[in-house]
Amino acid sequence: MKTAELVFIPFPEAGHIFSSVEMAKLLAGRDQRLSITVLIMHLPFETKFFKPDTSNPQRIRFVDIPLDESVMESISKERPHYIADAVDFFGLQKPQVRNAVSQLISESSEASQLAGFVIDMFTTSMMEVADEFGAPTYAFLTSGAGILGLVFHLYTLQEDFGKDLDEYKDSDTELSVPAFSKPVPAKVLPAVVFDKETGGLAMMNNFASKFKKTKGILINTFEELESHAVKSLLQDHTVPTVYPVGPIVNLDNKKSEEAIMTWLDDQPASSVVFLCFGSKSSFKEDQSKEIAYALERAGHRFLWSIRTSPAKGKSGVPGECENPKEFLPEGFLERTADIGKVIGWAPQVAVLSHPAVGGFVSHCGWNSTLESLWFGVPTATWPLYAEQQINAFLMARDFGLAVEIKLDYKQESFPGDGPPVLVTAEEIENGIRRLMEGDETVEIRERVKKMSEKSRSTLKEDGSSHAYLGQFIKAVVDNVS
Known part of the structure; x- marks a missing residue:
């Protein structure tokens, strides 16, 4: 029996690498005919690297890809567009990846065969390396099926119909998109759609064209959540076979800080609203104060994760907020000491799994969305960048699993965004x-509870995600038989 070897090449940021590693573990744990190598790269312009748990995985090995010094010289330090730099970086790393895969093959036994590459939306340049080895390329999308359908649709509008997407910018137009059951407001389109200046739109179109050339696409979603989008993609003959195999949630990542969990232990069930905006998000002082005023007026118990912004003009991960009083109204911490706790880094999985948490004010990153559903915690949407506005639209308007704070808020993540409009305390x-009290909350909580049950059952032996994963494994193994 031959072992089918898959090479995973994830984008090395928290929202991508952790779910990619969990995907690899799920595959290797499901079928002993699979072995997986995860190539780990380090972005030269990042200040912090998110290291996945590499302890004792079954039939998975992790290979660090060395950074070629010439790569550092090739990437302009003056370019403001972080994502464009990242895409360029992976293109320049192809020789290093080629060497790593060559060594992998030379060290493998005769009973093992390279079965394919599994790329990320930002590592599409590695498809050329896969072709050199005569290996098929699969994709793993760490976002949902809806955003994939949207990207394909926008690409088709440009390529087949000559549409200039700029006409949708700052427009009240609503788009009819096959992957969505309701019209999509142009104002929730990702900012990259309108970024021609520094490569954002080109990056999105590259992602669409390259994904269409893969042999199959694994998606971190589940049919019961995105039934319309999944059906649309499966019926589209221009799209490779899609495999909704989620939710891929890192449940082992329950590292927590004792002070936070002890505080939660002292709170009544479902009484705490948790505010956390992801690994790359932070607010400036004026917006932080509006949040503080709102929390104080609402009067609900709260746990609020505050991070500090990177230096102006720098990309990277927000830092720990050593002195939150600098960002908050005078006396706020003292006045809310009995009902609230302000923290820095948040152990999100541990917090969402705690019975005291009854609501989640979220940036609507896809991993956070899946985690909140898994633990049955309803959300209030406050998207910031990337595809988060689309996720917020789906959760609040389409699925009825969230309330809105904002749907179209955008931080200054891409050129031309402009400064974000202040979200008021009111x-x-x-x-x-709306999240924590009233009749609307009761209905949403009931829907979230049912979706939580579906998110867990879909991974079981008779679930849809379990079945799709089996179909993917069969396609991979058959390819080396």
Whole structure:
């Protein structure tokens, strides 16, 4: 019996690498005919590297790819567009990846065969390396099926119909998109759609064209959540076979800080609203104060993760907030000491799994969305960048699993975004109240509870995600038989 070897090449940031490693573990744990090598790269312009758990995985090995010094010289330090730099970086790393895969093959036994590469939306340049080895390329999408359908649709509008997407910018137009059951407001389109200047739109179109050339696409979603989008993609003959195999949630990542969990232990069930905005997000002082005013007025118990922004003009991960008083109204911490706790880094999985947490004010990153559903915690949407506005639209308007604070808020993540409009304390307070109290909350909580049950059952032996994963494994193994 031959072992089929898959090479995973994830984008090395928290929102991508952790779910990619969990995907690898799920595959290797499911079928002993699979072995997996995960290539780990380090972005030269990042200040912090998110290291996945590499302890004792079954039939998985992790290979660090050395950084060629010439790569550092090839990437302009003056370019403001972080994502474009990242895409360029992976293109320049092809020789290093080629060497790593060659060594992998030379060290493998005769009973092992390279079965394919599994790429990320930002590592599409590695398809050329896969071709050199005569190996098929699969993709793993760490976002949902809806955003994949949207990207394919926008690409088709440009390529087949000559559409200039700029006409949708700052427009009240609603788009009819096959992967969505409801019209999509142009104002929730990702900012990259309108970024021609520094490569954002080109990057999105590259992602679409390259994914269409893969042999199959694994998606971190589940049919019960995105039934319309999944059906649309499966019926589209221009799209490779899609495999909705999620939710891929890192449940082992329950590292927690004792002070946070002890505080939660002292709170009543479902009484705490948790505010956390992801690994790359932070607010400036004026917006932080509006959040504080809203929390104080709403009067609900709260746990609020505050991070500090990277230096102006720098990309990277927000830092720990050593002195939150600098960002908050005078006396706020003292006045709310009995009902609230302000923290820095948040152990999100541990917090969401705690019975005291009854609501989640979220940036709507896809991993956070899946985690909140897994633990049955309803959300209030406050998207910031990337595809988060689309996720917020789906959760609040389409699925009815969240309340809105904002759907179209955008941080200055891409050229031309402009400064974000201040979200007022009144808007935030209203969102928190809708999330934590009233008839609407009861209905949403019931829907979230049912979706939580579906998110868990779909991975079991008779579940849809379990079945799709089996179909993917069969396609891979058959390819080396």
